[in-house]
Amino acid sequence: MATVIDGKAVAQTIRSEITDEVRLLSEKYGKVPGLAVVIVGNRQDSESYVRTKRKACADLGIKNFDIDLPEQISEAEVIKHVHQLNADPNVHGILVQLPLPKHINEEKVLTEISLEKDVDGFHPLNIGKLAMKGRDPLFVPCTPKACLELLSRSGVSIKGKRAVVVGRSNIVGLPVSLLLLKADATVTIAHSHTSQPEDIIREADIVIAAARQAKMIKGSWIKPGAAVIDVGTNSVDDPTRKAGYRLVGDVDFEEASKVAGWITPVPGGVGPMTVTMLLKNTLESAKRSIEQN
Amino acid sequence: MATVIDGKAVAQTIRSEITDEVRLLSEKYGKVPGLAVVIVGNRQDSESYVRTKRKACADLGIKNFDIDLPEQISEAEVIKHVHQLNADPNVHGILVQLPLPKHINEEKVLTEISLEKDVDGFHPLNIGKLAMKGRDPLFVPCTPKACLELLSRSGVSIKGKRAVVVGRSNIVGLPVSLLLLKADATVTIAHSHTSQPEDIIREADIVIAAARQAKMIKGSWIKPGAAVIDVGTNSVDDPTRKAGYRLVGDVDFEEASKVAGWITPVPGGVGPMTVTMLLKNTLESAKRSIEQN
Numbered sequence: 001m002a003t004v005i006d007g008k009a010v011a012q013t014i015r016s017e018i019t020d021e022v023r024l025l026s027e028k029y030g031k032v033p034g035l036a037v038v039i040v041g042n043r044q045d046s047e048s049y050v051r052t053k054r055k056a057c058a059d060l061g062i063k064n065f066d067i068d069l070p071e072q073i074s075e076a077e078v079i080k081h082v083h084q085l086n087a088d089p090n091v092h093g094i095l096v097q098l099p100l101p102k103h104i105n106e107e108k109v110l111t112e113i114s115l116e117k118d119v120d121g122f123h124p125l126n127i128g129k130l131a132m133k134g135r136d137p138l139f140v141p142c143t144p145k146a147c148l149e150l151l152s153r154s155g156v157s158i159k160g161k162r163a164v165v166v167g168r169s170n171i172v173g174l175p176v177s178l179l180l181l182k183a184d185a186t187v188t189i190a191h192s193h194t195s196q197p198e199d200i201i202r203e204a205d206i207v208i209a210a211a212r213q214a215k216m217i218k219g220s221w222i223k224p225g226a227a228v229i230d231v232g233t234n235s236v237d238d239p240t241r242k243a244g245y246r247l248v249g250d251v252d253f254e255e256a257s258k259v260a261g262w263i264t265p266v267p268g269g270v271g272p273m274t275v276t277m278l279l280k281n282t283l284e285s286a287k288r289s290i291e292q293n
Numbered sequence: 294m295a296t297v298i299d300g301k302a303v304a305q306t307i308r309s310e311i312t313d314e315v316r317l318l319s320e321k322y323g324k325v326p327g328l329a330v331v332i333v334g335n336r337q338d339s340e341s342y343v344r345t346k347r348k349a350c351a352d353l354g355i356k357n358f359d360i361d362l363p364e365q366i367s368e369a370e371v372i373k374h375v376h377q378l379n380a381d382p383n384v385h386g387i388l389v390q391l392p393l394p395k396h397i398n399e400e401k402v403l404t405e406i407s408l409e410k411d412v413d414g415f416h417p418l419n420i421g422k423l424a425m426k427g428r429d430p431l432f433v434p435c436t437p438k439a440c441l442e443l444l445s446r447s448g449v450s451i452k453g454k455r456a457v458v459v460g461r462s463n464i465v466g467l468p469v470s471l472l473l474l475k476a477d478a479t480v481t482i483a484h485s486h487t488s489q490p491e492d493i494i495r496e497a498d499i500v501i502a503a504a505r506q507a508k509m510i511k512g513s514w515i516k517p518g519a520a521v522i523d524v525g526t527n528s529v530d531d532p533t534r535k536a537g538y539r540l541v542g543d544v545d546f547e548e549a550s551k552v553a554g555w556i557t558p559v560p561g562g563v564g565p566m567t568v569t570m571l572l573k574n575t576l577e578s579a580k581r582s583i584e585q586n
Contacts, residue, residue, distance in 0.1 A: 128419065174424060188482075
């Protein structure tokens with residue numbers, strides 16, 4: 001039976017490390033990290049994500065800058081707010097909650113965020129540096145960073161291992177592939193055009209599942225002893241639950257946990273780690289800024 | 294027996310296409326593409342590469358801007374020249390021949406080249422856009438672009454195929470992997486930490502060899518019918534040659550050509566294509582600039 005990687009517990013450990021560092025910064029410089037979370041409109045799911053992020057900040061002593069903007073706001077106005085946050089020395093990270101309303105060009109808004117405050121790590125310049133040997137990005141995107149933290153804190157080595165990433169999105173699959181490559185894994189990127197992904201996954205010592213397809217990866221696809229990190233969060237109907245649905249990953253956990261060496265559950269695996277990595281990026285940004293001045 | 298892909302012939306075809314387009318530009322706008330090749334010092338190999346590039350420009354009607362700088366020049370002076378070229382509307386591409394003398398920081402000089410004239414395509418912002426879905430780089434790096442051109446002009450389809458790239462350098466392995474991924478191949482990147490690369494290469498429909506190791510890839514490693522693009526140019530001793538050496542690729546051509554479906558020779562495969570792609574990037578840059586004004 002696989003060791004189940006407890007993402008909640010690892011996140012808790014890292015959060016208390018961050019809390020300590022925030023306290024040290026405050027004592028030494030009289031300053032704390034600041035994160036601005038920008039939300040436009042009233043999508044329920046976005047509001048819930050933003051609440052989670054803001055609460056996590058407050059819990060750890062990171063200062064919140066709440067920018068709540070109305071649905072009808074113009075693109076130019078949103079960009080103006082971003083510029084104000086860029087100029088504010090107490091703001092070390094800026095996060096614009098996506099999706100934005102349809103009349104606003106997301107790419108345009110995101111590229112206005114100062115590189116030094118792009119705690120999401122999605123700026124193409126950042127991704128380029130993530131890809132290139134000998135270059136280091138200012139920020140590693142949160143979910144990919146979470147995957148690697150879960151591996152390293154579980155004692156799974158990466159160097160020289162076969163890693164297969166299923167999915168190639170800009171926010172998970174692609175950057176996690178680049179990170180694994182930087183860590184000297186032999187990396188294969190599988191996606192919707194890959195025929196017989198099971199043959200490829202069966203050779204992997206490390207599987208990162210980020211395909212957004214409920215339980216697509218079966219237990220028989222997993223190499224015995226492999227480490228399986230499941231980034232999927234798919235909701236499936238479940239009349240036995242009050243909500244009428246439950247969340248499942250891209251991996252069939254019940255089957256795969258009998259074969260794998262390590263596996264993350266859904267929920268309670270990568271999920272709790274992602275926001276934690278956002279806080280860690282904000283801390284790192286604050287340290288760069290405060291210690292330089 | 295494999296079809297031998299004649300890089301010289303393909304390059305010739307593309308060069309005549311470029312010549313036609315240069316003539317059209319000249320007739321329609323009275324302007325031609327311009328490429329500045331900057332060389333610092335007197336390294337023999339660099340001087341030979343630069344001569345090749347300048348001659349190719351002249352042959353195709355592309356205007357040369359020769360910037361030949363002395364070995365002792367300061368970094369600041371080199372950057373000044375780059376800025377002058379950035380500002381010159383008749384220069385559409387800037388190439389700084391590497392390596393630069395040790396007292397000059399290459400990365401610093403290269404990042405000063407205007408993005409719109411970075412015909413080598415090595416700027417991290419360009420690489421980031423090459424990596425990201427939905428984004429397009431202004432320029433695709435020359436050797437990776439050459440590999441894909443050779444495949445497509447040989448009728449080898451990429452979508453859904455298994456591709457293995459051996460090597461992960463910033464100038465070949467990494468960007469060609471990203472290009473293949475964008476073309477919907479299932480991509481594996483193997484490198485010096487990969488154990489038993491033969492097992493991985495044997496599964497590949499497309500092999501890109503960019504490991505800089507003479508004949509490391511044997512015939513028995515190749516899947517029957519695979520397309521093999523050999524980027525390696527390694528010199529090995531050969532007393533029967535006047536020069537005392539000859540060039541061989543990363544693939545054992547004699548063995549592999551009996552198994553593969555397509556294969557590029559060394560020399561005469563990727564080599565003649567790389568400079569051609571530089572000229573093509575310069576043409577594309579000129580078209581963007583001239584047609585916008």
